[in-house]
Amino acid sequence: MASITHLQQCLNHFYGASGLRANQEKSSIFFRGVTHLASEEIVQKFGYSRGELPVKYLGVLLSTKKMSIAQWQPLIEKMVARISSWTAKKLSYAGRIQLVQSVLFGIQAYWSQLFLIPSKVLKTIETYFRSYVWLGENVITRRSLVAWDKICTPKSAGGLNLINLKVWNRAATAKNYWDLAHKCDKMWIKWIHAYYIKGQQISDMPIPQQASWLVRKVVEARSLAEAIQIQTRNNKSMIRQIYYKMVGQLPRVEWKVDTKCVLCQSCDESRNHMFVECEFARSIWKRLLKRMQRQSFWATSWDQHWKWAIENAKGKSSRAAIFKMVYVEAIHTIWNERNLRIFEKQSREAEELARNVACICNVRATDQTRTCSNLNFD
Numbered sequence: 001m002a003s004i005t006h007l008q009q010c011l012n013h014f015y016g017a018s019g020l021r022a023n024q025e026k027s028s029i030f031f032r033g034v035t036h037l038a039s040e041e042i043v044q045k046f047g048y049s050r051g052e053l054p055v056k057y058l059g060v061l062l063s064t065k066k067m068s069i070a071q072w073q074p075l076i077e078k079m080v081a082r083i084s085s086w087t088a089k090k091l092s093y094a095g096r097i098q099l100v101q102s103v104l105f106g107i108q109a110y111w112s113q114l115f116l117i118p119s120k121v122l123k124t125i126e127t128y129f130r131s132y133v134w135l136g137e138n139v140i141t142r143r144s145l146v147a148w149d150k151i152c153t154p155k156s157a158g159g160l161n162l163i164n165l166k167v168w169n170r171a172a173t174a175k176n177y178w179d180l181a182h183k184c185d186k187m188w189i190k191w192i193h194a195y196y197i198k199g200q201q202i203s204d205m206p207i208p209q210q211a212s213w214l215v216r217k218v219v220e221a222r223s224l225a226e227a228i229q230i231q232t233r234n235n236k237s238m239i240r241q242i243y244y245k246m247v248g249q250l251p252r253v254e255w256k257v258d259t260k261c262v263l264c265q266s267c268d269e270s271r272n273h274m275f276v277e278c279e280f281a282r283s284i285w286k287r288l289l290k291r292m293q294r295q296s297f298w299a300t301s302w303d304q305h306w307k308w309a310i311e312n313a314k315g316k317s318s319r320a321a322i323f324k325m326v327y328v329e330a331i332h333t334i335w336n337e338r339n340l341r342i343f344e345k346q347s348r349e350a351e352e353l354a355r356n357v358a359c360i361c362n363v364r365a366t367d368q369t370r371t372c373s374n375l376n377f378d
Contacts, residue, residue: 066213072121083138096133112172116217122165157250171242177221178230262341272302281334287354329357
């Protein structure tokens with residue numbers, strides 16, 4: 001009773017100095033190691049309600065016992081809710097991977113620093129991640145183009161540099177052990193040292209069986225922490241350092257890139273060459289300009305080509321509208337042909353591509369635009 005009275009006096013002094021008073025309706029007292037009679041006396045004297053564990057604090061559950069799968073459900077539901085808000089957006093693979101890598105992983109990482117997340121929960125989270133990356137959906141599916149373990153490897157090893165949640169969770173636990181062994185300025189560390197370690201060498205002491213499951217798991221992580229030899233580095237995440245040491249050195253993928261232009265096979269590929277200097281691209285531009293009944297123009301640089309395009313696209317006339325339509329479709333067609341030759345090993349002639357561009361623009365153009373511009377897309 002004396003310690004509780006002293007604590008209440010501290011709160012009263014704080015109220016007198018700051019004007020901030022503890023809200024009794026929103027505050028609770030949690031009891032441990034006291035008789036029922038003493039707890040009732042404390043509740044009646046101070047007016048706080050009796051609290052029961054587990055309780056949510058700063059977004060996570062606090063409990064003296066190992067959390068059940070049902071108690072992990074809020075974490076999973078938070079992930080699913082965030083994914084559901086994104087499913088309506090038409091994002092590319094790269095966009096969805098970036099969201100998983102930043103937002104969703106950040107939610108999970110916060111819990112990982114506090115708890116050892118069960119394997120079943122991590123597997124469920126990874127399943128939702130995988131479904132969203134490949135299909136953009138918030139439902140569990142087995143469809144995937146590449147194994148998730150491969151996706152979670154560094155880009156140098158052929159992956160997409162996503163984080164392996166199981167390894168990251170173990171790395172976070174090892175970091176907590178390092179803090180327990182080397183830091184003394186945090187309240188939870190002082191408490192564990194006072195009640196469980198009691199001056200012993202944490203690297204040699206037996207695991208305290210009377211401690212909570214979370215404390216036991218942190219102490220058990222000493223074998224991992226000692227094996228990888230954690231080193232402190234300024235301005236660098238220790239968990240990330242531990243994670244990459246646990247992942248290890250994976251075989252690097254040799255990316256062999258042919259720099260030659262696949263359209264003409266005469267020069268190295270670049271923006272200037274592909275859209276301005278390449279003979280294949282020039283033949284497409286020549287045919288399209290002829291169909292639009294425009295004079296041929298051969299630029300010698302990208303800036304010169306760009307100024308020519310801007311000059312011809314100015315205004316609201318039908319002639320300018322047709323030029324903008326053909327120009328955009330031509331750029332898109334040249335780029336697609338380049339990708340088709342690289343990835344599908346297929347190719348088409350310049351005449352066929354020019355005819356396709358003309359046909360598409362002919363369909364999109366209005367009757368008035370065709371008549372006013374005197375187009376020849378037949």
